[in-house]
Amino acid sequence: MPPALGDHGQTLGEAGEAATLARIFPRLPEADAALLGPGDDAAVLRAPDGRYVVTTDTMVHGPDFRRAWSSPHDLGWKAAATNLADVAAMGAVPTALVVALVAPPETPVSDLEAFADGLRDACAALAPGCGVVGGDLSASGTLTIAVTAFGDLQSREPVLRSGARPGDVVALAGRLGLAATGLLLLFERGVDADGIPDAAAAARLRAAAPGPVDAQLAPSPPIAAGPAAARARATAMLDVSDGLAIDARRIAAASGVALDLDPAAIAAIAGTGIDPRVALSGGEDHALLATFPPDAVLPPGFAPIGRVVEGAGLLVDGRPFDGRGGWDPYADWDGAAG
Numbered sequence: 001m002p003p004a005l006g007d008h009g010q011t012l013g014e015a016g017e018a019a020t021l022a023r024i025f026p027r028l029p030e031a032d033a034a035l036l037g038p039g040d041d042a043a044v045l046r047a048p049d050g051r052y053v054v055t056t057d058t059m060v061h062g063p064d065f066r067r068a069w070s071s072p073h074d075l076g077w078k079a080a081a082t083n084l085a086d087v088a089a090m091g092a093v094p095t096a097l098v099v100a101l102v103a104p105p106e107t108p109v110s111d112l113e114a115f116a117d118g119l120r121d122a123c124a125a126l127a128p129g130c131g132v133v134g135g136d137l138s139a140s141g142t143l144t145i146a147v148t149a150f151g152d153l154q155s156r157e158p159v160l161r162s163g164a165r166p167g168d169v170v171a172l173a174g175r176l177g178l179a180a181t182g183l184l185l186l187f188e189r190g191v192d193a194d195g196i197p198d199a200a201a202a203a204r205l206r207a208a209a210p211g212p213v214d215a216q217l218a219p220s221p222p223i224a225a226g227p228a229a230a231r232a233r234a235t236a237m238l239d240v241s242d243g244l245a246i247d248a249r250r251i252a253a254a255s256g257v258a259l260d261l262d263p264a265a266i267a268a269i270a271g272t273g274i275d276p277r278v279a280l281s282g283g284e285d286h287a288l289l290a291t292f293p294p295d296a297v298l299p300p301g302f303a304p305i306g307r308v309v310e311g312a313g314l315l316v317d318g319r320p321f322d323g324r325g326g327w328d329p330y331a332d333w334d335g336a337a338g
């Protein structure tokens with residue numbers, strides 16, 4: 001498609017890096033922790049705790065998203081949200097993001113502006129005070145987004161995966177199975193007659209089923225629940241990125257215990273319209289799965305879904321659960337892109 005007339009129809013290749021960055025910088029959210037923001041060789045952040053949490057996550061066109069389904073705003077939102085969830089899962093408050101974007105030269109600069117708006121809107125909605133303090137822009141045929149996130153432990157100990165003890169309560173904040181249901185719907189109905197991802201079909205689907213499709217394309221993990229869990233003495237925590245079954249096993253393995261989950265509680269969180277199997281296997285909701293001492297008061301947003309018991313692995317209703325289920329980027333990647 002030829003670019004529209006006028007400055008705002010320019011592509012990344014036409015505008016060049018400096019002019020593109022000049023249009024993006026003013027749209028980026030400011031970080032309260034920044035002593036020096038974007039524009040110099042590097043940013044300078046405050047680290048009041050003397051330590052900081054850091055994590056990174058990459059999204060590649062094809063295995064991680066489809067341009068036919070995700071708007072530039074969605075991509076900015078999701079890139080922020082997934083990284084914010086990893087910071088929150090340590091019990092930390094997200095403070096800053098560094099964003100590397102590799103985009104085809106024919107990408108309209110207006111798409112990059114919408115991407116920056118997505119970053120800004122996700123930070124404002126999910127982690128107020130967190131901002132983008134720097135990044136990098138480069139050109140390549142495959143749209144790739146890499147975000148590094150920083151967080152402040154606020155003088156608390158980080159909540160690891162390894163601290164769950166028999167007798168602890170297993171609790172969850174956030175959604176289960178909604179994002180995976182959205183992805184299943186997109187593969188079923190967001191495609192053309194040949195099964196190729198199609199923007200018009202996806203837009204019709206999103207209007208008809210905004211809940212699951214928004215959860216997949218622009219998730220809203222309960223970021224504030226992470227530090228709240230740390231304050232409530234959570235013993236272990238992670239964000240459910242690959243599916244409840246896989247991620248619950250990760251806590252069990254790291255802690256040397258078994259997690260026994262209550263299927264009725266899982267079904268209640270998933271809600272009507274979500275297949276209970278998808279609630280167990282579906283990834284990308286970035287709910288926070290945590291364990292708490294038996295006498296802890298669960299913070300707002302957390303609901304009990306089971307118990308930590310002696311043993312190993314995952315139990316559902318007291319019986320070993322061997323179902324595989326969950327998202328594995330190597331096992332599931334078919335290399336197709338649309």
Ligand SMILES: [Mg+2]
Nearest residue numbers: 086089239241
């Ligand atoms: Mg994680």
